[in-house]
Every structure is written in structure tokens, then in C-alpha cells.
Amino acid sequence: MKNIGRTARLLALTAAALVASNAVxxxxxxxxxxxxxxxxxxxxxxEDITTEIGPRQAATEAEAAARVWAVRRLKxxxxxxxxxxxxxxxxxxxxxxxxxxxxxxxxxxxAIAALGNSxxxxxxxxEGEIAYFASFDALQAAPDTMVxxxxxxxxxxxxxxxxxxxxxxxxxxxxTGPNVAAKKGAMAIVIRSIGTDNHRNPHTxxxxxxxxxxxxxxxxLSNPDADQLxxxxxxxxxxxxxxxxxxxxxxxxxxxxxxxxxxTSGNVIAEVPGSDPAASPVIIACHLDSWDLGTGAIDDAAGxxxxxxxxxxxxxxxxxxxxxxxxxxxxxxxxxxxxKAYFDAHGKEKHAVALESDFGADRVWRIDFRLPxxxxxxxxxxxxxxxxxxxxxxxxxxxxxxxxxxxVAAGVPAIDLAQDGTxxxxxxxxxxxxxxxxxxxxxxxxxxxxxxxxxxxANSSDAELP
Amino acid sequence: MKNIGRTARLLALTAAALVASNAVxxxxxxxxxxxxxxxxxxxxxxEDITTEIGPRQAATEAEAAARVWAVRRLKxxxxxxxxxxxxxxxxxxxxxxxxxxxxxxxxxxxAIAALGNSxxxxxxxxEGEIAYFASFDALQAAPDTMVxxxxxxxxxxxxxxxxxxxxxxxxxxxxTGPNVAAKKGAMAIVIRSIGTDNHRNPHTxxxxxxxxxxxxxxxxLSNPDADQLxxxxxxxxxxxxxxxxxxxxxxxxxxxxxxxxxxTSGNVIAEVPGSDPAASPVIIACHLDSWDLGTGAIDDAAGxxxxxxxxxxxxxxxxxxxxxxxxxxxxxxxxxxxxKAYFDAHGKEKHAVALESDFGADRVWRIDFRLPxxxxxxxxxxxxxxxxxxxxxxxxxxxxxxxxxxxVAAGVPAIDLAQDGTxxxxxxxxxxxxxxxxxxxxxxxxxxxxxxxxxxxANSSDAELP
Numbered sequence: 001m002k003n004i005g006r007t008a009r010l011l012a013l014t015a016a017a018l019v020a021s022n023a024v025x026x027x028x029x030x031x032x033x034x035x036x037x038x039x040x041x042x043x044x045x046x047e048d049i050t051t052e053i054g055p056r057q058a059a060t061e062a063e064a065a066a067r068v069w070a071v072r073r074l075k076x077x078x079x080x081x082x083x084x085x086x087x088x089x090x091x092x093x094x095x096x097x098x099x100x101x102x103x104x105x106x107x108x109x110x111a112i113a114a115l116g117n118s119x120x121x122x123x124x125x126x127e128g129e130i131a132y133f134a135s136f137d138a139l140q141a142a143p144d145t146m147v148x149x150x151x152x153x154x155x156x157x158x159x160x161x162x163x164x165x166x167x168x169x170x171x172x173x174x175x176t177g178p179n180v181a182a183k184k185g186a187m188a189i190v191i192r193s194i195g196t197d198n199h200r201n202p203h204t205x206x207x208x209x210x211x212x213x214x215x216x217x218x219x220x221l222s223n224p225d226a227d228q229l230x231x232x233x234x235x236x237x238x239x240x241x242x243x244x245x246x247x248x249x250x251x252x253x254x255x256x257x258x259x260x261x262x263x264t265s266g267n268v269i270a271e272v273p274g275s276d277p278a279a280s281p282v283i284i285a286c287h288l289d290s291w292d293l294g295t296g297a298i299d300d301a302a303g304x305x306x307x308x309x310x311x312x313x314x315x316x317x318x319x320x321x322x323x324x325x326x327x328x329x330x331x332x333x334x335x336x337x338x339x340k341a342y343f344d345a346h347g348k349e350k351h352a353v354a355l356e357s358d359f360g361a362d363r364v365w366r367i368d369f370r371l372p373x374x375x376x377x378x379x380x381x382x383x384x385x386x387x388x389x390x391x392x393x394x395x396x397x398x399x400x401x402x403x404x405x406x407x408v409a410a411g412v413p414a415i416d417l418a419q420d421g422t423x424x425x426x427x428x429x430x431x432x433x434x435x436x437x438x439x440x441x442x443x444x445x446x447x448x449x450x451x452x453x454x455x456x457x458a459n460s461s462d463a464e465l466p
Numbered sequence: 467m468k469n470i471g472r473t474a475r476l477l478a479l480t481a482a483a484l485v486a487s488n489a490v491x492x493x494x495x496x497x498x499x500x501x502x503x504x505x506x507x508x509x510x511x512x513e514d515i516t517t518e519i520g521p522r523q524a525a526t527e528a529e530a531a532a533r534v535w536a537v538r539r540l541k542x543x544x545x546x547x548x549x550x551x552x553x554x555x556x557x558x559x560x561x562x563x564x565x566x567x568x569x570x571x572x573x574x575x576x577a578i579a580a581l582g583n584s585x586x587x588x589x590x591x592x593e594g595e596i597a598y599f600a601s602f603d604a605l606q607a608a609p610d611t612m613v614x615x616x617x618x619x620x621x622x623x624x625x626x627x628x629x630x631x632x633x634x635x636x637x638x639x640x641x642t643g644p645n646v647a648a649k650k651g652a653m654a655i656v657i658r659s660i661g662t663d664n665h666r667n668p669h670t671x672x673x674x675x676x677x678x679x680x681x682x683x684x685x686x687l688s689n690p691d692a693d694q695l696x697x698x699x700x701x702x703x704x705x706x707x708x709x710x711x712x713x714x715x716x717x718x719x720x721x722x723x724x725x726x727x728x729x730t731s732g733n734v735i736a737e738v739p740g741s742d743p744a745a746s747p748v749i750i751a752c753h754l755d756s757w758d759l760g761t762g763a764i765d766d767a768a769g770x771x772x773x774x775x776x777x778x779x780x781x782x783x784x785x786x787x788x789x790x791x792x793x794x795x796x797x798x799x800x801x802x803x804x805x806k807a808y809f810d811a812h813g814k815e816k817h818a819v820a821l822e823s824d825f826g827a828d829r830v831w832r833i834d835f836r837l838p839x840x841x842x843x844x845x846x847x848x849x850x851x852x853x854x855x856x857x858x859x860x861x862x863x864x865x866x867x868x869x870x871x872x873x874v875a876a877g878v879p880a881i882d883l884a885q886d887g888t889x890x891x892x893x894x895x896x897x898x899x900x901x902x903x904x905x906x907x908x909x910x911x912x913x914x915x916x917x918x919x920x921x922x923x924a925n926s927s928d929a930e931l932p
Contacts, residue, residue: 024570024571024705024713025571026701026702026704026705027704027705027708047697050694051571051694051697051698051701052571052572052698052701053571053572053574054572054574054694055574055575062572065572104490105490105491105517105518105519106518106519106520106528106531108520108521108761109521111897198902198903199665199667199898200667200760200897200898200900201665201666201667223902224898224900224901224902227900227901227902228516228517228520228761228900228901231513231517231901232517232518235492235517235518236492238492238493239490239492239493242493247490294666295574295694431577431666432665432666432690434666434690434693434694435690435693435694435697436664436689436690436693437664
């Protein structure tokens with residue numbers, strides 16, 4: 001720890017920051033100062049990036065500003081070998097977006113957000129009849145005649161789960177619903193948000209069309225707006241059954257996103273150098289990019305705060321035997337381009353074990369392992385170390401995470417510190433993903449569990465963790 | 467109750483509706499049918515108007531559609547003397563709205579909504595330095611030099627209360643903050659929403675400028691966006707104190723609302739005729755208009771549902787001695803124009819007692835009276851009748867409500883059925899004021915308390931209630 005006075009240090013930091021970049025930044029406190037203020041370093045990192053940068057969509061100027069911020073802050077925290085590793089990627093950005101139900105009832109606006117890779121409706125928008133499907137499965141089973149020329153609506157309210165396991169199931173409506181609708185000849189598709197809240201904040205997220213399939217306009221309605229559509233749909237059906245006019249439910253839709261072609265994104269990497277240069281490193285990951293609607297506090301500033309704080313605390317205690325490599329990945333949200341770029345550059349290096357934090361800021365409740373059999377003793381040690389924090393040991397192998405996915409697929413051992421995700425999909429990819437949603441007490445537990453785990457892993461022998 | 471088959475009745479209703487208006491409407495179930503479906507009539511009224519009409523700002527075409535809907539539905543429910551009573555009023559409508567923090571940090575968009583009667587920034591918007599005030603009192607105390615030419619920001623987080631009593635205190639930032647800022651020479655004013663939630667949905671509402679004061683652009687930020695502004699403000703201050711650049715916090719603001727001049731609004735009135743034509747009526751009120759951002763479910767479709775359901779249930783039991791007059795007032799939100807119009811037309815008629823429901827859809831927890839001393843026995847009877855529903859008796863005189871305010875001020879007795887408003891200001895005047903926020907169980911208790919109260923009042927003798 002530096003031992004100069006606070007004001008002098010702040011002045012020095014500020015001056016250095018001004019020299020380093022045209023961007024400005026508020027003075028950066030030390031971990032000890034933060035602790036004295038009752039704040040956790042992990043919390044401060046989240047506050048810092050969400051306040052000074054805000055939303056940081058992949059391969060945009062905002063994500064580039066986040067990398068400048070990241071390099072400065074990681075250096076200020078005392079990490080070594082801090083660097084950007086850039087790459088290019090196809091880039092889609094949001095335009096104007098408006099939707100209304102325009103008949104048979106009084107016209108009403110709906111809260112909507114385009115999905116990543118949505119086509120544009122053109123500046124004049126489109127109008128069409130709604131084709132209702134209760135679920136992705138119902139859409140997939142439908143004959144083309146029910147879809148052709150219509151605006152498909154996929155209902156299906158996501159249910160919350162502690163481990164987030166519903167995302168794969170309900171998420172199909174977003175991941176591939178637009179592709180299925182496009183193949184059947186739909187004019188456009190609007191889905192109920194893949195989310196568990198009832199606020200008028202739509203959940204965006206990426207969708208993908210198969211090669212050769214022409215993209216169609218694709219967007220998500222907030223849950224209350226989807227409810228409204230369903231009520232109007234049911235009333236239109238009741239009118240039909242009562243012998244009233246055959247007036248189908250109709251929607252106007254305007255989406256003007258644009259494809260910007262290949263743009264630059266990048267990973268930011270930092271290290272705590274280990275005392276044994278021959279020992280393979282522990283890699284810990286999160287992602288620096290966020291969706292554009294919120295400030296990406298839980299997705300995934302929190303993950304970056306958690307892993308960097310844990311690495312800092314381990315470093316403050318003593319130099320670890322193994323190098324700890326911090327990967328703040330770029331461009332996760334839109335296709336894990338950062339994780340792939342990391343693997344392309346570093347996949348052949350040996351990694352002792354990989355961990356990722358990308359599921360919000362709530363407490364860790366379970367630990368899962370994917371380690372070689374010979375590593376059972378260290379798994380037991382880690383599991384024992386996190387027991388006092390209320391963390392239980394799972395019976396399934398660890399999954400890893402998006403940004404370390406290629407490493408894990410290639411055989412790198414992994415540990416999951418599973419976070420409570422019961423309320424994660426209330427906020428995920430919405431304007432509501434902001435700092436105020438994070439409970440500092442839960443986040444502190446999370447950082448503590450990470451610190452305990454990382455301290456053991458980074459100081460493990462080669463016999464314990466080959 | 468009509469005793470014809472459901473299908474035949476639905477056909478007849480639908481045909482009648484088609485003749486009555488170009489607008490369409492789904493078939494209307496009876497109170498008995500709703501009860502058989504496990505739905506309350508009060509709930510159904512709220513579902514009906516929010517689904518078929520949605521937002522219904524005063525003196526707009528949407529409010530006119532709501533009056534057409536109201537007349538049809540009140541007739542279908544069996545009420546008599548159903549009529550519109552129109553009036554004209556000055557009308558303001560929202561335009562485009564965008565706000566960003568543009569320095570000294572990375573530019574970020576903010577969720578914002580113009581306040582009613584806000585001036586326009588013009589289509590190019592404005593940019594200015596933020597002048598921070600912790601409260602309305604701080605703004606009022608500030609010298610003009612701190613305000614002149616700046617974009618004023620008024621902080622001050624509203625705290626929730628069960629009886630909503632904080633609205634007057636915190637609400638000053640909206641009611642008169644813009645007027646004070648305009649008089650001191652501000653370029654514009656942005657306030658922290660008068661609301662108790664933490665979602666990115668700003669709370670709109672009306673503001674008023676004194677005669678002779680030129681209106682300025684005035685808007686509300688959602689609470690998370692206000693938090694963000696405050697964090698950037700604090701960081702800008704810290705940079706200044708650390709000797710960094712003197713870069714003030716700056717905002718870009720675009721608001722393009724328009725004044726439409728005098729437009730038509732109206733009240734909708736319906737009655738349950740009493741058996742004694744000489745007896746003075748009981749008047750029960752709510753307001754039909756809503757703000758434009760949400761569908762006005764809690765503000766105030768719920769009130770209209772509660773009072774009409776209670777009147778219907780009293781009517782179904784037997785014809786009451788006194789006439790029950792239902793006032794679904796127009797244009798409450800923007801200056802109680804409907805309440806004033808009712809008073810101008812009917813203020814000289816004798817009213818036995820007035821009650822209003824305009825504080826959401828939660829349970830009734832307290833009853834307050836403002837009755838002549840001679841009416842103490844009936845007050846005791848009513849208080850006893852609502853005790854089984856968990857309603858306590860208050861010690862303060864009843865206030866009445868906005869739309870019956872002129873009547874009460876002129877001496878008409880009043881009773882308040884005070885609703886639990888602890889979470890009311892989470893939703894008030896936001897896009898989030900939608901049907902899904904209403905708990906049908908709480909709403910049912912509310913209707914039951916109103917029914918018990920109204921049955922006693924409408925059947926009271928002239929000796930009990932003069």
C-alpha cells in the first residue's frame with residue numbers, strides 16, 4: 001500500500017489520468033479506503049463503471065470507453081500486464097422503435113425493444129394481423145399458412161428459478177423463434193420478453209437467423225404489454241364467437257436498427273503475477289460489454305467487480321504461487337466474440353482452472369466442480385472453505401461460463417460459484433439493469449466466497465491441481 | 467336479472483354495441499356471471515377499460531373513447547340516467563422526449579418524462595449545466611445567480627407512507643418547482659420523480675406556472691436515473707476537490723410538448739334511482755381520465771370499478787331509498803376540470819353525502835367521517851359494518867377527494883374509505899400503472915367495504931342523514 005496522503009495521491013492519480021487519456025475519471029480510492037468507508041471494492045467497481053461509462057454495447061464507442069476505463073482502473077488497483085486485446089466483429093445497433101395495437105379496440109402504444117440482429121421495418125413501419133402462439137413449440141408445430149404474412153406473437157411467461165435453468169427452455173422464443181417465423185414466411189415477430197418481472201421494460205437480447213434465411217423485424221414486448229396483447233386477443237376471439245365482426249387483432253410496428261458491418265471490440269486482461277513462473281495460471285472471467293438499454297450493473301459489471309475484488313484481496317494478503325489472470329471479456333452479449341478471441345490467442349497455453357462470474361450480484365449458494373479425479377482433495381478444501389458462507393456443494397459437474405466456454409470445452413478444469421438467480425431475469429437485458437438493484441450485502445458475500453476460493457486455487461501445488 | 471341464454475344475450479349486446487357506435491367492444495358479462503367465474507365486477511371494469519381503451523388523457527380522443535365505453539357499460543350494468551356532461555378545457559400533450567448526461571463523463575441517456583404544462587425545448591433541444599438542489603426548499607432558498615441560465619435538478623427521494631401523506635410535501639418539487647425555477651431564470655428544470663419505486667419509469671404529473679411567468683421545459687427523471695445524476699454530480703465535485711479539471715455536470719434535453727388550446731372533455735354520470743324521489747342522493751366519484759404513460763389501472767380505473775361495483779351490488783339487493791349518483795369525472799389529472807364542471811352544474815342540488823375512490827386498488831384500512839353531529843348514529847353503524855373487513859375508525863375529519871372537493875368545500879358531508887397507499891406512489895403517473903399491478907383479493911375487500919358502506923347510506927332515513 002502506498003503511504004502518501006490522500007489528497008496528494010488523488011492529485012497524482014488525477015494528473016496521471018489526464019495525461020493518460022482525454023477521458024476524465026473521478027479519483028480512485030484504494031481497497032483499504034473503501035473498507036474504511038464501509039464499501040466493498042467489488043461494489044465500487046460496479047458503481048464506477050455504471051456511473052462513468054453506463055451502457056456499453058459490444059463494438060460501439062461506449063465499449064471502447066469502457067476498455068479505456070478498465071485499463072486505467074486495473075492499473076490503479078495494482079494489477080500487472082494490463083492490456084487490451086482487440087478483435088473485430090459484425091455489429092448491429094438499435095434504431096427507433098414503436099409498436100401499437102391498432103384494432104379492433106382503441107389504439108394503444110406498447111413498450112417494445114428490438115432483438116439484436118432484427119431486420120428493419122423501414123422508416124414507415126409495417127402493419128399486420130397478429131398470429132398468436134402460446135409457446136415456441138406451438139410456433140414450430142404450426143403450418144406455414146398460419147404464419148405467412150402475419151406478425152407472429154409468441155406468448156410463454158418465463159418462470160423464475162434459483163439456478164436460472166429456465167433460460168434455455170423459455171429462451172428459445174428469442175434465440176430461434178425469429179428464425180422459425182422467418183422460414184415460415186412471417187412479416188415480423190414479437191415475443192413476450194424472456195423475463196420474470198412485471199414492469200414495462202422489455203428484455204432485449206440477441207437472436208440469430210440461419211445462413212440463407214432473410215432476417216425479419218423481431219422485438220420483445222414487456223410482460224405487462226404482452227398481457228395486454230393477450231387480453232385483447234381473447235376479447236377479439238370472444239367477439240368472434242358471439243357473432244360480432246370478424247376483426248382480427250392488428251399491430252403497427254416500427255423498428256429501424258442498422259448493421260454497421262465489422263467494428264472493433266476487445267478483451268481487457270490483467271494479472272497478479274505468481275511467485276512460480278512455471279505454474280499454470282488460474283483464469284477468472286466476466287464480460288465488460290452490456291446491452292444498451294440499462295447500465296449493465298448485474299450483467300455483468302457485477303461479475304467484473306467480483307472477480308477483480310477477489311484477485312485484489314488475494315494479492316493484498318500475499319503474492320500467490322500461481323498467476324491469477326483476469327479476463328474482462330468484450331462482446332459476450334452478442335455472440336461471445338471476446339471469449340472466442342481469447343481462446344484463439346491463448347487456448348494453447350496451459351490453464352490450471354477457469355472460473356467465471358456472469359449471473360448477477362446476488363449471493364453464492366452452491367459450488368460445483370469439474371476437476372480431474374486427482375484434484376478431489378483441493379475440491380474438498382475449497383468446498384469446506386466456502387461452507388461458512390452458506391454455500392452448499394452441488395452434485396453436478398461445473399459448466400464454466402460463456403467466456404471460458406471454449407477453454408472448458410478444450411479440457412480446462414472449471415469451478416462454478418453458482419449465484420442465486422431467482423430475481424436475475426427480472427432485470428436481465430432491460431433498462432432496469434442499474435446499480436440500485438444490487439444489494440451490497442449479498443455482493444459482499446459473493447466477493448468473500450470468491451476470495452476464499454481463489455486464495456486456495458492460486459496457492460495450490462502442482463500436485464493438488466495439475 | 468335477464469334470464470335469456472348467454473349466447474343470445476351476447477349476440478344482442480354485440481349487435482346493440484355495433485349500432486350504438488363505430489367503436490367495437492367485447493361482450494359484457496353480468497355481475498352474476500362474473501361471480502360464477504370467480505371474478506369481481508370491480509375487477510372486470512378495470513380490466514375492461516384498461517384493455518379496450520388504455521391510456522385516456524384528459525380532453526384527447528382517447529378520453530372521448532373512454533366516455534363512449536363508459537356510457538355503454540354503465541347502461542349494460544343496468545344504471546339509469548346515464549349521460550355525458552361535456553365541458554372544454556386547455557389541453558397540453560406530450561411530444562418527443564430525450565435527455566442525456568453529456569459531461570464530464572461518457573454520455574448516457576436518461577429515462578425522462580415531461581411534466582404537464584412543460585414548455586418545449588424546440589426540436590433541436592438544449593444543453594446546459596446542472597444546478598443541483600437537494601430539495602424544493604433548497605431551490606426556493608437559492609439566490610437567482612445559482613439558477614440563472616442553468617438546468618435545475620431537484621433531488622429529494624419521496625418516502626412511502628400508508629396514507630399517502632407525503633405527496634403534498636415531496637410533491638412541491640413538481641407542483642411549483644418549475645414555477646420557482648422559471649422565476650429565478652432557469653433554462654429548464656428536471657426533478658427526481660415524485661415516486662417511491664426504483665424502476666426506470668419516470669412519474670409524470672401536472673405542474674403550473676403563475677400568470678405572467680413564462681413556462682420553461684420541465685421533466686421528471688426516474689429514480690434510478692436521478693441516482694445516476696447524483697453519482698455523477700458527486701464524482702464531478704470530487705474531481706474538483708482533487709484539483710482536477712473544473713468540468714461541471716452537463717445535460718442535453720429535448721422536450722417537444724404542444725398546447726392544443728381549448729378541447730372537449732366531459733363527465734359521465736349514472737344513477738341508481740331511489741324509491742323516495744324527495745330524498746337527497748348519495749354521490750360517489752372517481753375519475754375516468756388517466757395520465758398518458760400507463761393504462762391508468764390504479765389511477766383511476768380502480769376507483770371507477772370500485773364505486774360502480776358497489777352501486778351495482780346495492781342495486782341488485784333491492785332498490786335503495788336514496789338515489790345513488792355515480793360520477794365518473796373527466797380531466798381530474800390536469801386540474802380537476804371535471805369536478806369543477808360537476809359543481810358548476812349540480813352544486814346547488816342537495817347531496818346527502820359524498821365519497822370518492824382515487825387512491826389505487828389496495829385494501830381499505832381506515833374510515834373517516836365529516837358528518838353533522840346529528841349523524842353520529844349512522845357513522846357508528848357504518849363503522850361497525852366495516853369492522854369485520856379489518857377497517858379501523860380514524861380520528862380525523864374526512865377530506866373528501868379531488869372531484870368532490872368543491873361539494874365538500876360547500877358543506878356537503880363526506881366519508882373517506884382510506885386505502886392502503888404504501889405502494890401507490892411506486893406506480894402513480896408512470897408507464898407501470900397497468901392492470902397486472904392490482905391484487906384482485908385486495909380490490910375485492912375494497913369493493914366489499916364500499917358496498918357495506920353504500921348500502922347503509924343509500925337506505926338511511928332523513929333523520930339519520932339530513
